[in-house]
Amino acid sequence: MNDDIRRIQEIMEREAYITDRQIATSVFLATALGKPLLVEGHPGVGKTEIAKVLARMQSADLIRLQCYEGLDATTALYEWNYPRQLLHIKLEEHSSTSLADREATLFSDAFLLKRPLLAAITHLGTPPVLLIDEVDRSDEEFEAFLLEVLSDFQVTIPEIGTIKAEHRPLVVLTSNRTRELSEALRRRCLYLWIDYPSFEKELRIVRSKVPGLSEQLARDVTALLQSLRRMRLSKLPGVAESLDWAAALVALHAVHLDEEIIRDTMGCFLKDDADFQVLERELANGHLAALTSVAI
């Protein structure tokens, strides 16, 4: 194994992000090749967390752009601070400064509201980590705009001129696949798919994130969640749900899993009434032991 990849894996684990070879390799390549990393996977498998850990690893700032339907360039890139500009005009009404000077002041950095993309481009010092979260939620038009920014990391503001990034930020994009991303954007990025973790990996995650949990309970929680993911549920629980549940069990001072405590707490990991009924049925049929046994 490449030493750098091993090191990244170690550092990520030290930052309490339990990882595997695929994740470490992709993260390493993103830094080595300087390309954006597109992370896809089911909800709750730790896609966003990668960017956060990456920022901590590099002691870099994390700049986050949360995408949503209708997100446009002004919200993502920059906007002039109009109220402040107008106030400034009022204040300067009777001053003797020339019009050109006044205008130059009015359209200077001080009146520029930097949104995440511009903030990432103009960032000084260590290149920041730019997290473009849930990019699948944005519109096609925005995706095209994003592609432009990601290809040369420069933007043109008519009143100021072209601003180019001195150091390219490290870009992480995440997608929940609610919409197929454009081929062009995919091509621009390295690709990482995060699957639901294996039993061993999830057990390590639960152990490290919920320290108060007994070893047996950690195993049972993980095994049950793993079994649930193999069942036909309308909303499969992610790792985030395992952790919520584990934390709830610690708070309730649970010692071991029984049907009663599962019934009381299953809202932590199931989010759909029909799924409740599926699990109820399994429990009523006395399948608890089977659900918490580790499948090979």
Add this chain to the structure above:
Amino acid sequence: MTSGPGDPQLSRDAAGNGSGDLIDAVVMLCRDLRDRGVSVTPSESIDAARTLGHVDLGDRDEVRLALRTVLVSRREDFEAFDAAFDAAWRLPGGMAAPIPMPHLRADVRRPSNQPPKKNAPVSLQNWMKPNDGTSADDPIKVRAASDRESLGERDFSVYSADDAEEFRRLARQIARRLALRKGRRWKVAHRGERFDLRRTVRASLRTGGDAIHIVRRTRKLRRTRLVALCDVSGSMELYARFLLQFLHALQNTFARVETFAFATRLSQITGHLRGLKYRESLIGLGRDVRDWSGGTRIGVSVREFVDRHAELIDRRTIVLIMSDGWDVGDPQLLADAMRDLARRAGRVIWLNPLMGAPDYTPDTRGMQAALPHVDVMAPGHNIESLRAVARYLSL
């Protein structure tokens, strides 16, 4: 840490391991991938070569994971990649450099922009021939094709492939319906059509009573997504070619459409339709959709859709299933899958071309199983029937 293609580090590393073989192997891997339907751009090939300068070449798994990160851009292609990698990258006992396999070298010399002949289903190739919809013993062919009324009523099974414009017009109509429907609720908007006095006055307090910040509002838009599942099995062949052409037009008119084809299994074909000419789409589909014109397993396909693409279905999704309902699978499976689908989707519409026949009754087992969970069942055998369905295509 960034390095270019001509980077000294790469040449040094590569030279140390016999650069010729390495680069060859990457080039061949890329070609093999293209043959397997995974598109690889030249810049990705270059990145792949650069990658080799950064990984431990003696560690096969690491090479595989690294190349996959660079060369593949969707999870669906992982399988094809792993197969191609296994073929291209053999590491005989302890050798540090991969040995390209001779059989592969011969195999991949085929020009890669043409689909491998053996893989393209016969029927799809026929689809590319112009105008074979009207056969000699067809009474309808004497009608003037320019007459829109009669064109609209004509059954797709006797349709001509040249009537694409008709599909495009219909797709635009539907897209308009689906696109921006104004909702009931208001939101603040820069270019809203109404003046929001309350918020403006409130904002003016911050600026000493002068209304500097003028707030406007507009109606919130309601967005609908359309997901189409098109049966391309043998029994649907006559209709599928036109429904597909319609879906192609729709895919390229309206952004929030996802298209799937199924026969025995489900394939997402959104990428095959979007941004391509219809003819190019067919070439791509012939290459990648393996079970074209095969048997039908609707239940399995709908199940796969519900399980694997759950994120596409919500209350703002209209699911359009185009199938004749001839299912060779277990009807219970279809019923369960349809129930789950109906529970989560905003509306489920089933287009059955056989309904175009006056004496048709939906008594196939598949149709019987699916019907209780379908909101709208309609024929889809001609343009007129598709146009009629358009009015159900908004939520």
